[in-house]
Amino acid sequence: MAAAATIPLAGVAMSWGAPVQARFVDSLSSGEHVSRFGLVRTVSRSLGALGSVVVGTLLDVTGWAVGFGALVALLGAECLLTAALAVRGRQERARSKKG
CATH class of the missing domain: 1.20.5 (Single alpha-helices involved in coiled-coils or other helix-helix interfaces)
Incomplete structure (x- = not known):
């Protein structure tokens, strides 16, 4: 999974x-x-x-499940941040076109 x-x-x-x-x-x-x-x-x-x-050290210290879970969480957070910044940029462009 x-x-x-x-x-x-x-x-x-x-x-x-x-x-x-x-x-x-x-x-x-x-x-x-x-x-x-x-x-x-x-x-x-x-x-x-x-x-x-860093990922290799995390895998050695905590094991594969925790290491990959942390990697998935980090990449998911990055994806959400990218989407939020894209929405914010669109809103700012829409505001600048109106005013």
């Missing part, structure tokens, strides 16, 4: 990068593209690499 929920949630978790990075790059001036974007990519990749270590 947990694996059936984990697979789609993992796909959602892996799809955040492109839209976030596109918005970030759009906000930079032409002189900042290389240095700031490189810094952001380095930090995000480093934090992403730590995720495997």
Whole structure:
């Protein structure tokens, strides 16, 4: 059961990068593209690499059921946060069109 929920949630978790990075790059001036974007990519990749270590340690310490349960809960929370931010963005765009 947990694996059936984990697979789609993992796909959602892996799809955040492109839209976030596109918005970030759009906000930079032409002189900042290389240095700031490189810094952001380095930090995000480093934090992403730590995720495997944290999940692996959690699995070793608590066991598979607790580890995957925590992973499913984390990915579910991320999915809910993404949906809430999308709704908020739509509401803000609708307000700006009206007024």
